[in-house]
Amino acid sequence: VGENLMSGTIAIYGNASANAAASAHGGKICIFGNAGSRAGISLKGATLIVTGNVGYGAAFMMQQGCIIVCGNAGANLADSIYDGTIFVGGDINSLGADAKLEPMNDADWQLLEQELSALSISTKDYNFKKVVCAQQLYHFKAKDWANY
Numbered sequence: 001v002g003e004n005l006m007s008g009t010i011a012i013y014g015n016a017s018a019n020a021a022a023s024a025h026g027g028k029i030c031i032f033g034n035a036g037s038r039a040g041i042s043l044k045g046a047t048l049i050v051t052g053n054v055g056y057g058a059a060f061m062m063q064q065g066c067i068i069v070c071g072n073a074g075a076n077l078a079d080s081i082y083d084g085t086i087f088v089g090g091d092i093n094s095l096g097a098d099a100k101l102e103p104m105n106d107a108d109w110q111l112l113e114q115e116l117s118a119l120s121i122s123t124k125d126y127n128f129k130k131v132v133c134a135q136q137l138y139h140f141k142a143k144d145w146a147n148y
Contacts, residue, residue: 031052038055064082070116104129
């Protein structure tokens with residue numbers, strides 16, 4: 001659902017299978033349920049909101065945009081992320097390569113309030129955590145690994 005979305009809004013009232021919002025450039029995908037593995041894979045600028053949980057490998061190779069997960073995130077969240085922001089209201093099984101937790105700031109809370117209040121969801125019901133790129137692989141140079 002929402003693969004390569006350029007603009008507009010898609011609402012799913014139920015669960016979504018694997019690869020929801022794959023490579024979406026713009027617009028918004030709202031899943032009122034759970035999303036399978038690799039939700040937001042290679043996200044390029046859209047907003048993905050999942051009111052439930054996301055499976056393993058969500059936000060793999062994310063390049064821009066925003067993912068808001070009200071529930072839990074499976075293993076390897078944001079593996080090989082380049083840019084963008086992920087908010088998780090529940091537990092995170094594990095972070096992928098080059099992903100890190102970053103403290104929430106006022107602008108983050110304002111964004112969450114704006115996005116979720118429009119869906120009648122209160123941010124006060126969740127303990128959101130922010131995940132971003134650690135930029136360890138961001139400036140990867142193959143020559144640095146030539147002897148391995």
